[in-house]
Amino acid sequence: MSLKDKIAPAPREVRLAGLVTALPGLGLIVFGIVLLAATGQSDAPRNNVLAEAVFYVLFGLAVLGCAAGLAAGHTWARSPGVVMALITMGVGWYLAGPSGLPGPGVPVILVGLLIVVLLFRQPARAWALGQREGESEEEAAERGGLEGRAARREKDR
Structure with a gap:
């Protein structure tokens, strides 16, 4: 690795x-x-x-x-x-x-x-929530936030 x-x-x-x-x-x-x-x-x-x-x-x-x-x-x-x-x-x-x-x-x-x-700060909070560009914190939470980001990373590999 x-x-x-x-x-x-x-x-x-x-x-x-x-x-x-x-x-x-x-x-x-x-x-x-x-x-x-x-x-x-x-x-x-x-x-x-x-x-x-x-x-x-x-x-x-x-x-x-x-x-x-x-x-x-x-x-x-x-x-x-x-x-x-x-x-x-x-x-x-x-x-x-x-x-x-x-x-x-x-x-x-x-x-x-x-x-x-x-x-x-806002960028650090968005990173921790797994927020996408133009997405609100609530939308990131509904999508699964961190879990959604982890799934997206696995999909990109």
């Missing part, structure tokens, strides 16, 4: 959302590695710090998987991408508000907001 077969058609907004979604994923992995490096410098039990570091690295890998799915134009990645963006905005809010760190918090909020905006 060639790379062209793995990459599905998707609007520019979705691919850009995939690239932006990779930023929090990379941040989580870096944070997990920093925790691993600091295991000996903490009063917390070593097992607790190791478990926390492994959690952040695994969660970061999941976010990167979602980002890769969006960048490759796979519709399954849209919902997890929205969830990741909302979690990112929550982390940014916590940094900016209760933690008193608006310097890093506000950019984190903006990254999450950018992902949500990109994934809910």
